[in-house]
Amino acid sequence: MTSLPRRLLAALLTAGLLTTAACGEQTVDERIAEASEDGELIVYSGRNEKLIGPLLEKFEQASGVDVTARYAGSAELAAQLLEEGGRTPAAVFLSQDAGALGAVQEAGLLAPLEEELLAKVPERYRSDEGAWVGVSGRSRVLAYNPGEIPESDLPQTVFDLTDPRFKGKIGVAPTNASFHSFVTAMRVSAGEERTREFLEGLKANEPKTYNNNLLVLDAVDKGEVAVGLVNHYYLLEKAAEAGGLEKLTARNHVFPGDDPGSLVNVAGVAVLKGNESGDARAFVEYLLGPEAQTYFAEETKEYPLASGVEADLEDMPPLEELQGPDIDLSELSSLQETLALLDEVGLT
Template sequence: MTLRRALAVSAAALLALTTAACGQDDGQEPLSDDALVIYSGRNENLVKGILDQLEERTGIDVQVRYGTSSELAAQLLEEGEGTKADLFFSQDAGALGAVAKAGRLETLPAATLDRVQEGFADDGQKWVATSARARVIAYDPAQAPEVTEMTTVDAVLDPKYKGRIGFAPTNASFQTFVTALRVTKGEDGAREWLEKFKANEPKAFDNNILVLDAVDSGQVALGLVNHYYWYERVAEKGASGVKVEIHFLNADDPGALVNVAGVGVIAGSPQKDAALKAVDFLLSAEGQRYFADETAEYPVVPGIESTKHDLVPLEQLKGSSVDLNQLDSLDQTLALLDEVGLT
């Protein structure tokens, strides 16, 4: 996706300027007035299983429209009160924040919000997390064993890593990390960080899987990714078949950002009761274990553990203290990346 296209479909940019790029005349199945309509910014391959279970367990007729979180947030803002969506299932907190800021999400019951760990529900009670994922530094122990001592992502700016860092500039997780940089360091501080990062000649890859591949093969010494890519690789190949390791910075640092996927009920939805049942199902033990096992993400409800992945307990992680609602300024992040030359 080009920068201009990404800017055109980002939720924050479209608060002021909407586009018909993801309108309903796009060849998709017409949306029903009787079904629970979910706009899912989560990939179908990741969440179809749990949404099928939702339909089976609750008896609710579910219809899902898939797209990127920013595109669907933009569509919700464009459609306004005329939307047929009842529930917004977002890949990140920024898109939820943009829709909430526009007054398009219902207030969720306290009983629902209280089910998740502290910090994983909107202070304004408009959305709740369904799973969490942490930024980590993937590293080759043979090339960069010192990564285990890092407590800040600033450490990757050391000139000794010139040409030895992998990243995925078009990936939403990297862009959200840069947004966290902007929120934490300010615009000038984030620009300075990115300029130093660029001066280190990082190697760009199309996605985080390729970044992990590059570290695992020794092509680069370290890479910036999310934790679950590594856990999925270990589950697939076994620990002995994976050379790359990951390090949690475990500090109040943008490089330790713990972002979330989450849901919000659309304001004025005629299917509000069904939507709330869906939210509660995603926060049920069955729903939370699905994320822990099938996507290697962190459950946000206390007491749920993965039966498949040896995840570091979420409560043991110290992540960035940035307000996740502040991650909704994707347009400014993309403009800064373009300005610095990291797109």
């Protein structure tokens, strides 16, 4: 596997971490320095504060452990950890994406997790080296507008989106991290050449580009485009806000079998080598416990991954029925090659 290169990591560090906001009159670094002195649990979180902050508060209340968090993008935090190495004050890395965890794993910075924790999650959603474990899952889907394309005409593989009948009818967010993970999964599972052919065919179909998945979904729902490549939960979150799926036009389509268009990626957690502690282990255990797993299912509309917690996600099949490409999710760390390919094809 190929980790994020130092040059790319330095760029991400400059672009991303310098934007982390100060809290009151203190910078993030000052707060973390104080937390280190006080023995607090320091978490680097690639999941945003609005989403994960309430869960950290629940953990503090349940455990009595004080937590200080640094929030940034998962790739930016992977860059930070590679720069800090063994000097990092972080005890836990909570990542939005398996690829960022894979990059830090390859650098040898993660402590092995106990088998008791790893066993809570199916093997495909955790590190094959036991260095990280998934806490929630999301499937790539094709959002579609039934008024623009009937269900019977939906493509049965993501590769069909290069068909001329979809010209001008596809919405994508090519600068979005989840799109990068999808393309990386295609490279790993289908090969570089077939991925290039797909991207060139997609570009030839003149897709409409958006800044993020939510805007893609909105465009599908309004009929601006017939289909869009997104993560499954955007439709479910929008439906919850609207008062039910029946209030929306858009629907999710899951590509069958091992299609890369149905990649099941994870948000995951790891403990940093040298900063292992009972508090860090307790945090991982909490994220895999009923309260946190239910939070992911009900609040973020993701799939809980720990055994014993079920999710009834409207318009989506159960997790065990999802397949997607058969890959080691740590291999999603080969981001540079994906970004270079997207640039060569002209999608970014």
